[in-house]
Amino acid sequence: MKADLHVHTNASDGRLSPDQVVRLAVDVGLDVIAITDHDTVDGVIPAIEATRSFPSFMVVPGVEVNTDVPHGEVHILGYFVDYTDLTFGATLQKLRTARRVRAQEMVAKLAELGMHIEWTHVETLARGNAICRPHIAQALLEMGYVNSEKEAFDKYIGHDRPAYVERHKLSPEEAVRLVKAARGLPVLAHPANIQNLEDFIRDLKESGLVGMEVYYRDYNVETIDRLLGLASKYHLIPTGGTDYHAFSDETEVMLGARLTPPESLEKLLSLADPRSLQLMQTLSPGS
Secondary structure (H helix, E strand, O other): OOEEEEEOOOOOOOOOOHHHHHHHHHHOOOOEEEEOOEOOOOOHHHHHHHHHHOOOOEEEEEEEEEEEEOOEEEEEEEEOOOOOOHHHHHHHHHHHHHHHHHHHHHHHHHHHOOOOOOHHHHHHHHOOOOOOHHHHHHHHHHOOOOOOHHHHHHHHHOOOOOOOOOOOOEOHHHHHHHHHHOOOEEEEOOOOOOOOHHHHHHHHHHHOOOEEEEEEOOOOHHHHHHHHHHHHHOOOEEEEEOOEOOOOOOOOOOOOOOOEOHHHHHHHHHHOOHHHHHHHHHHOOOO
C-alpha cells in the first residue's frame, strides 16, 4: 500500500480542504494518507468522510504538535489519535490560542518595520482555523512586501528574524505523552537537523516514542541511511511523508513523492488502539 503519512490541509497551514486532499491523493495513486495538521484535528473528520466515495482508501487520523527546544523547534507526529478525546482537544485548543496571540504580535512587529497587513485578512486566509506563519507570509506576498513566501520567512518571520515571536509550546516529551494519552502513536518528525539527535531519541523513547520520520521530502540517501541506522538501533518504526501543503512553490514536494514503507504501515496498524480504528470505521466503512 502506498502511504504518505505527513499531509496538511487548510485546517492549519495547508491550502487544500480535507476532501480536496483526499481526491488528490486518490488521483496520484495513493492508498493511505495521514492528516497531520499543526495543533489541530479539525481536518480529520471531513477527510475520513470524503473516503466514502473511495471505499478502499484510508485516512489515518493524526496531528503534528510543535514543541520547543533550546535551539528551535521539534515536531511530534501523532498517528491514530482519538480525535474525540476532550482533554486532548482542550490542550490543542490552548496551543492554537497561543498561535493566534503570537500571530497578532508578529503583525504588530511587521507594522513597526513598515509592512502593514490587516489582521482581519490573516484571519480570512486561515479560514477560522489554526493561524500559522504561512498565513502571514501569504499576506506579505499579496501586499507586495516580498517576492515569495520563502522570502517572508528568510527575511522577517523565520527564527531570529526581526518580526519573529516565540509562543507557548509543549516540550517534546510532553507532546509524546499527549499523543499517547489520546491513544495515538508518537513519531518524531523530520529529525535530520536536530542537535544531538541520538541523545534526543533516547530520551523520547523513554517517554513513549514509537517511530521516526526517515523518508522525508528531499532527504538524500546519506541522510536516510543515517536515520535508518538510528531507527534500527532504538527499535523505532521508520515512517515517510512529504509534509504536503499545496503551496505550489519551489519548496513543495508533491503529495506521494515520499512514502512510508508498507512494512512500517503494517507495524503502525498493529500497534493502533482498536478504539481509534473503530472510530475511523464509523465514519468510513472502507477504513
